[in-house]
Amino acid sequence: MSQLFTPIKLGPVVLPNRIVIAPMCQYSAIEGKATEWHTIHLGQLAFSGSGLLIVEATAVEPEGRISPGDLGLWNDETEQALATTIQAVKKYSAMPLGIQLAHAGRKASMPAPWQPGPAVTPENGGWQPVAPSAIPFDKHSAQPKELTQERIASIIASFAHSAKRADKLGFEVIEIHAAHGYLLHEFLSPISNHREDEYGGSLENRMRLTLEVFSAIRKVLPENKAVGVRISASDWVENGWDLPQSLILCHKLKELGCDYIHVSSGGLSAQQHIPLSPNYQVPFARKIKAEVGMPTIAVGLITEPEQAEAIIATGEADMVALARGILYNPHWPWHAAAALGAQVSVPKQYWRSQPHRVKRLFTED
Numbered sequence: 001m002s003q004l005f006t007p008i009k010l011g012p013v014v015l016p017n018r019i020v021i022a023p024m025c026q027y028s029a030i031e032g033k034a035t036e037w038h039t040i041h042l043g044q045l046a047f048s049g050s051g052l053l054i055v056e057a058t059a060v061e062p063e064g065r066i067s068p069g070d071l072g073l074w075n076d077e078t079e080q081a082l083a084t085t086i087q088a089v090k091k092y093s094a095m096p097l098g099i100q101l102a103h104a105g106r107k108a109s110m111p112a113p114w115q116p117g118p119a120v121t122p123e124n125g126g127w128q129p130v131a132p133s134a135i136p137f138d139k140h141s142a143q144p145k146e147l148t149q150e151r152i153a154s155i156i157a158s159f160a161h162s163a164k165r166a167d168k169l170g171f172e173v174i175e176i177h178a179a180h181g182y183l184l185h186e187f188l189s190p191i192s193n194h195r196e197d198e199y200g201g202s203l204e205n206r207m208r209l210t211l212e213v214f215s216a217i218r219k220v221l222p223e224n225k226a227v228g229v230r231i232s233a234s235d236w237v238e239n240g241w242d243l244p245q246s247l248i249l250c251h252k253l254k255e256l257g258c259d260y261i262h263v264s265s266g267g268l269s270a271q272q273h274i275p276l277s278p279n280y281q282v283p284f285a286r287k288i289k290a291e292v293g294m295p296t297i298a299v300g301l302i303t304e305p306e307q308a309e310a311i312i313a314t315g316e317a318d319m320v321a322l323a324r325g326i327l328y329n330p331h332w333p334w335h336a337a338a339a340l341g342a343q344v345s346v347p348k349q350y351w352r353s354q355p356h357r358v359k360r361l362f363t364e365d
Helices: 036-046 076-092 149-169 183-188 203-220 243-256 282-292 305-313 324-328 332-340 348-353
Strands: 008-010 013-015 019-021 052-059 097-102 173-178 226-232 260-264 296-299 319-322 344-346 362-364
Touching: 019 332, 036 052, 036 076, 052 173, 076 097, 076 149, 097 149, 097 226, 149 173, 149 203, 173 183, 173 203, 183 203, 203 226, 203 243, 226 243, 243 282, 260 282, 282 296, 305 319, 305 332, 319 324, 332 344, 344 348, 348 362
Parallel strands: 019 052, 019 319, 052 097, 097 173, 173 226, 226 260, 260 296, 296 319, 344 362
Antiparallel strands: 008 013
16 A cells, blocks of 8 residues: 555645645745636646645745745735635645745845746835845845844734735645755754844744744644644754754744644855755755654655655655655656556546546545
C-alpha cells in the first residue's frame, strides 16, 4: 500500500493523502484583490487530487505585499474578492484548503519576477518597505524603515485580523509565513536583525515576533482549524539562521499548539550558497520530525512519485509539498497514484480519462 496516499491529521484537520500544493505567488491581484486568474488557477489545482492546497502568500496589510500584484486579505474588499474564488473552488472540490498569511518586510515593493528591475518606487505604485533593522536585502532593494514597537504590535494585530477573515472564508488550514527572507524570517536571523530591544539580539528575542504572531492567530481561530508555520531551516550563510536555532523555534511552536512545520530554506540573503539537488531540504524536515515530534512537510526538488513515496515510507517527513512541479503538471497526483498503485479523488466528469491499462485509479471527489 502506498504510504503517500494514506490519510494524515494536521491537528483537527484530516487530509486524504500526504501530497501538499505549496503556496505559489501569482502576482496577479489588483490592489490585493483576487481576480478571475485566481479562480482558474486554484480551480485546476483543486482537481489535482492532492491532500491539501495552500493559497499563495497573502499579505496581512498593503505594505506587506512583495509586489503591487500580490494577493491580500486586510479589508472587506480583499476578503470579498477572495470569497468569490474560494466559493467557486469549494463548490466543485472537497479538497481541504489552506492559506499562507505573510508580510514581505524588507523584500516588499518589488516588481513581478517576469519584470526584473529595482524596487518599485512610491511614484510608480510602490511603498516604503519596513524591517527589523534598516538593512536592505540587496542593491536592487529599497532601504527599509526600522519598525517601531508600536508598528510591530499593529502587524501582529493585522496577522490576527487576516486569520479571522480566512476563517470566515472557510479555510481549514492557516499557514504563517516565517521563511524565505520575509518579515518574520528577518526578525529570526541575526543577519537582518540588528535590534537592541526585546525583539533583537538573543535567540529568545529574535524568535519573539514569530511566537507572538502564532499565539495571536491561534487565539482568534476556532479549535477545528489547523495552524502551521513555514520556516527556512537555514539561511545557507555563515553566522545566519540555522538548523539548531530552527529546532529551538519548533519546540517553542509545539508548546504553543502548532500543528505542523513546513520546512524550506534560504531566501534571506543574497550571499546564500544553496547546494541544489533532489531532496536537498529533506534532511531538515527529517531532523525536525525526529527531534521535535511535530508533523513536517518536506519541499524542494521533489519531482518523482517514487521519490515522494520513499520520503514518506522511510519517515523522513510526514508530507511532501510540490510547487513548480505541479504548475508544470497539475495532474501530478493522478500520475503518482497510477505509478504507486493507489487511488486519487477527482471529479466524476474526469473519470473517463483513466487510461485503459490502469484499473480503479479514480474515486469520487
